Amino acid sequence: MLGYLSRAVPLENLEGEENIEFARTVAGIRRFAMEDLGLKESKNYTRYVELDRDYLAAVVSASAKDSFTTHEWQFPVVGKVPYKGFFNIEDARKEREKLLKKDLDVWIRSVDAFSTLGWFKDPLYSYMKNYTRRELADLIIHELFHATVFIKNQVQFNEELAEFVGSEGSRLYIEKTFGHEAAREEDRRGADLSADRDTFLKALMELKASLEAVYKDGALAREEKLLRKAEIISGFQTRFAGNYDSLYKTENYRGFSGLPINNAYLELYNLYYGEGDYFKELYEKSGRNLKAFIEAAKSIKGKTEDPRSRLERALGLH
Numbered sequence: 096m097l098g099y100l101s102r103a104v105p106l107e108n109l110e111g112e113e114n115i116e117f118a119r120t121v122a123g124i125r126r127f128a129m130e131d132l133g134l135k136e137s138k139n140y141t142r143y144v145e146l147d148r149d150y151l152a153a154v155v156s157a158s159a160k161d162s163f164t165t166h167e168w169q170f171p172v173v174g175k176v177p178y179k180g181f182f183n184i185e186d187a188r189k190e191r192e193k194l195l196k197k198d199l200d201v202w203i204r205s206v207d208a209f210s211t212l213g214w215f216k217d218p219l220y221s222y223m224k225n226y227t228r229r230e231l232a233d234l235i236i237h238e239l240f241h242a243t244v245f246i247k248n249q250v251q252f253n254e255e256l257a258e259f260v261g262s263e264g265s266r267l268y269i270e271k272t273f274g275h276e277a278a279r280e281e282d283r284r285g286a287d288l289s290a291d292r293d294t295f296l297k298a299l300m301e302l303k304a305s306l307e308a309v310y311k312d313g314a315l316a317r318e319e320k321l322l323r324k325a326e327i328i329s330g331f332q333t334r335f336a337g338n339y340d341s342l343y344k345t346e347n348y349r350g351f352s353g354l355p356i357n358n359a360y361l362e363l364y365n366l367y368y369g370e371g372d373y374f375k376e377l378y379e380k381s382g383r384n385l386k387a388f389i390e391a392a393k394s395i396k397g398k399t400e401d402p403r404s405r406l407e408r409a410l411g412l413h
Contacts, residue, residue, distance in 0.1 A: 332351070
């Protein structure tokens with residue numbers, strides 16, 4: 096990370112029409128995030144790094160093979176985290192080998208950004224110039240929210256809340272900056288992607304439930320559970336491939352049937368989407384004011400009870 100930061104240049108130093116327009120868009124998103132949404136003032140996303148790849152880091156996740164018991168790493172400040180990031184892909188592969196020797200399911204994924212929670216000035220990366228305005232706003236607002244609200248040892252809460260704030264915040268940014276019709280057009284453009292994501296997540300949660308029933312069956316030995324696991328995943332992927340054209344409108348998930356799916360993969364999706372529309376429903380119930388919603392989230396930092404209960408109380412919902 097420090098190596099990348101040392102190469103960062105101020106956005107205003109970029110030359111060329113495309114770069115200047117990119118810098119102008121980022122400045123508008125940051126201004127909206129801080130002034131309209133009340134996210135923490137910072138110098139994040141004011142600098143730029145040129146990379147020769149389309150992702151920032153490789154992230155390793157792991158889980159038990161015969162249960163959804165997630166492997167966790169302990170870090171200062173953030174506490175226990177169910178993943179570990181590496182800027183060098185070879186380092187990620189070495190970590191995977193260590194975990195495989197512990198008889199764990201392991202998954203490596205690429206990520207395009209993450210927040211250093213204010214410890215450093217998070218930069219932008221060259222591949223982000225290919226994002227749509229909505230995608231760029233979603234990413235920046237998501238990460239700025241992490242730098243504003245992050246509850247120690249509550250990774251799933253943090254990630255799902257940031258996912259919601261990034262999505263709704265980017266919609267509001269488009270609406271304010273380019274008008275209601277532009278926002279509606281963005282929504283129409285993303286409707287198929289959103290519908291496919293919901294269909295896919297529902298399917299994954301059904302697969303996870305089927306596996307969980309096997310893992311909890313006390314009459315089965317571990318070896319039998321692992322055999323049933325392989326059969327269930329294989330059958331699920333075969334059906335998925337056969338039904339794809341009738342269920343999905345885009346090509347985003349077609350490759351799923353050829354992936355070496357395991358518990359670590361399924362837990363990764365559960366981390367970000369496991370509670371469904373929980374935060375969206377809270378937002379609706381509390382009056383659809385995102386700035387007020389974020390202020391309520393800010394107020395729950397440093398407390399010891401369940402963050403969901405604290406957020407609901409801060410929103411005046413009980």
